[in-house]
Amino acid sequence: MKLFNSTTGWLLLLALALAFPFLAGNDYHLTVMSTAYIYAIATIGLNLITGYTGQYNLAHSGFMAVGAYTVGILTVDHQVPFWIAFLLAGVVAAALGFFVGLVSLRLKTHFFSIFTLCVGYIMYLLIEKWESLTHGTVGIIGIPAPPSIGSIDFTEPRPQYYLVLLFLVASLWIMHRIVRSLLGRTFMAIRNGDDLAQALGINLMRNKLLAFMLSVFFAGLAGGLYAGFVRFIGPGVASVEHTFDMTMYMLVGGIGTLLGPLLGAIGVPWLTQYLQVLQDYRFVVFGPLLVILVIFLPYGIVGTWMNRKRRKEALAAQAAASSAPRDLSSISTAKGATHA
Template sequence: MKAIQGKAGWILLLAAAIAFPLLVPNSYFLSVMTLAFITAIATLGLNLLTGYTGQLNLAHGGFMAIGAYTLGILTVDHQMPFWLAFVLAPVVCMVLGYVVGVVSLRLKGHYFSIFTLCVGYIIYLLIEKWESLTHGAVGLIGIPVPAAVGPLAFDNVQGQYYLVLGFLAAGTFVMHRIVSSLLGRSFLAVRNSDALAEALGINLMRTKVLSFVLSVGYAGLAGALYAGQVRFLGPDIARTDITFDMVMSMLVGGTGTLLGPLLGAVLVPWVTQTLQFLQDYRMLVFGPVLILLIIFVPDGIVGTFLKRQARRAAAQRRGQLAAGRPAQPAPVATTRPGAENA
């Protein structure tokens, strides 16, 4: 884990992702990794709201479905060019997210989560029942592949892999800039204490709504990429367990970090695929493993590593003070914005 910290570590991860299709040319593995990257983009958005602002949105998968259906409806039913529909997908999610956020963020804690869970179920019902718009249970068929950009074509598995990887890299960079800015510190202040944030002059509602809107924007982007990848949409994409899969990925990797959601979103699908031979019994294995992970590694893989690193640095500093030597500066708290990039 220590080897992938800092800019050099991120460059190494990007290089490994670029080389993956060359090392593993199997189209099935490429498809699984592409879908994992799409989930990672959506999980990055959920992590902004949950890990940095302290609000758990259980309708996140529903907003991903809205992004997917926006692209599908505009391209299939209205013959809109792919990239124009692609741009509109996250915009529609952000507009709807603003409306939902203004209403729901007046609630706090588990009341907010329960409200968004209901919103997610309403989204699912609308997709399933509004046949004139969404085609209902029949679904949307024949969604076009992403249109070529100059010499770059995305009509094959490898091209789609690199397209999604490019958006994941760009989304991660933008997220790093957000959480490392003054705005990101405002999100953290709201997460730590509403009263403290207000005392610092932070507008609670505006900050929470902004975090919610940015979060669902990532979900809409992931949904548009998903629609262009699978080329078929049905109501199942709006199921609440899609959101719980993202929450699980976030918990496994570590909330409040950039690397954690990415690691969890890639690790969980591969573990699930590995246990496919167990069929209906695989959750009997995966469930207890997840419970043990939450009990013994509650901060996730990345969060636990960063906390242990901070404790080790603090112990070293105390030893230096006891020996009469000047102490080395200690790293800042492990869950600060971009802590894994230090």
């Protein structure tokens, strides 16, 4: 795991991702992995507001649906080119996030989560009932795939896979830049406590709102990619169950880390796929496995490993500090013997 702290580790993961289409047994495996990548992008966004800023947004899947419906409505009903609609998916989600965050972020802890849960359900109902705009329960059919580039046809599974992978890599790089910057440290200070953040001179509302908008921007882009990938969307995209799935990805991988949500978003769907042989009993197996993981690895796979690494480094530093006086005393004794 130490390898994944370095550029070499990330390049190794990228090489595995690039080689996956040649190792996959069929197009179905490519479809599963591409879908996992899309939800990984959305989970990375949720991790920013939850893991790094400490605000649990239960309306996250609703904003993903906003991005998906933005692409669907603009391309199908108004013949807007796909890439323009895709860019607007993130912008519309962030703009809506500004108004939702302006109200919801005045609340704290579980009150904020309950409020966003209500917001998410309202978004679901609007998508389901506003038939003149969203096509209601019928959904939007015939969403165009991203336009071809030369001989690269994005209706084919392999080009689709590499396109989604490109956006996942870009999302990870951008998120890495954010969390390693002063802005990211500001978000983490807010997570550690509002009083501490205010004592440091941090504007709580402004920075919470910025984190919220950035978070739902990623959700909107993921929704736009999902619409172009699946080419059909319905109200179920906005279901709170998808937010809970993304939460599970963060918990399994490691909330508040960059690698954790990625591993969770890729590993959990594949585990459920392999448990499909159990049919109706697969959740009987998967449920206890998840409970055991949460009990013994409460910070997720990556988070637990990072905590153990910090403890080892602290013990090593403590051992070095305790041995330093003895070394100094032996040096002074040797000097005294030389003078004598």
